[in-house]
Amino acid sequence: MPPSKTSTKPFACQFPGCTSSYQRKEHLNRHEAQHTGVLASVCSLCNRTFSRNDSLRRHIRQDHSISEQHSTRSALACNACRLAKTRCHGGTPCLQCRTKGQACTFETAASTTSRSPSDEEVFAASVEAAVPMEDRTAQTKHYVDLYFTHFHPHWPFLHRATFSIPDEPPLLVQAVLMIGLWVSEKPSARQAAVDLHQKLGSWIREQRVQWENLIPRKENGEEGPVSICPIATYQGILLYLIFSLIQDTNSRSLSLNLSLSQSDYEILCVLVQVCRRNHVFYYPGMLERYQDVDSMACIWIGVEEMGRLGLAMYKVSSLCTAGNLEDKENALLQLSDLQFPVPDSRTLWDAKSDMELSQLLQLEAGRERLDASDMANWISGCGKVLESGSERWWF
Secondary structure (H helix, E strand, O other): OOOOOOOOEEOOOOOOOOOOOEOOOOHHHHHHHHOOOOEEEEOOOHHHHOOOOOHHHHHHHHOOOOHHOOOHHHHHHHHHHHHHOOOOOOOOHHHHHHHOOOOOOOOOOHHHHHOOOOOHHHHHHHHHHHOOOOHHHHHHHHHHHHHHHHOOOOOOOOOOOOOOOOOHHHHHHHHHHHHHHHOOOOOHHHHHHHHHHHHHHHHHHOOHHHHHHOOOEOOOOHHHHHHHHHOOOOHHHHHHHHHHHOOOOOOOOOOOEEEEOOOHHHHHHHHHHHHHHHOEHHHHHHEEEOOOOHHEEEEEEHHHHHHHHHHHHHHHHHHHOOOOOOHHHOOOOHHOOOOOOOOOOHHHHOOHHHHHHHHOOOOOOOOOOOOOOHHHHHHHHHHHOOOOOOOOOOH
């Protein structure tokens, strides 16, 4: 007779309605922390919280570049790594020097003046030149706040609670700043927004080869799949395109019924093609991007962010079609491309902290919901979902 099938996971979750169980007590403790919202580790780059340190490390590797993990000084290679032509991961001392027990030194300020700036440094310097000095310092946060106050309610595809000015890519920060300057309605600020828009457009076109050809890739080892699809870059490009639509209006019209120039229309078509090719709006792929992260809040934000990006891109595509631009061979985003369920409520999206979001997600878990994994419930194939009283900001 086959052996009796006794439970191999004796530690069951005591949270009402949860049937999860685990082999080890510490695994149960980690899981129960998700229900209570008591999350231990905080990412210093974006303030997202995690219940496990190894999940935090994976998050940083997947969602933050090397240059973001260290100080400005560590963005340069130390002398030893530079001479050895090996990657320097920063720190004082860096990992290589610490492992070898050798001195870790950097070039002096005088010697670094001849260093060729990176594309990102050139871009950041050029866009800053379009903004008055006072707006680059004390007023920057003011204009970002104006973005979230006036523009975000109409186009809620950035997550306000985790948006961090020092930690976001320059393209996205400058795109947000551009729109914040515009909605302030001050003539000088609006002119700065127009100048900044021109700089952003030039950079997007010049760097098209880089952002157009980035594709998901797999890495061997414990870290699992790593996506290099730059979602923040796509968000910045979309904000640039939206500004292209609104800047010619006399009033601050955010509902839009306009058309793009031919060059901007081509940018939109390329952006749509990139997202299609990389399956950015395919629900299983959205989940896979965060499969090694344990925080429910982090996973929810990441998946929701991609879905809202898709809906905003669809809205721009629809407005451009309405503006009598030819959509040859369905070059613009279609509803059939949105292979994911309708985003959750604005209340969840606008939660001010991970603690508040975790508590709201707990409440949502007890309510009857559509099965997100069922293709019949995706936007791409379900007309009933679109008429279910969900958010309609993207129509």
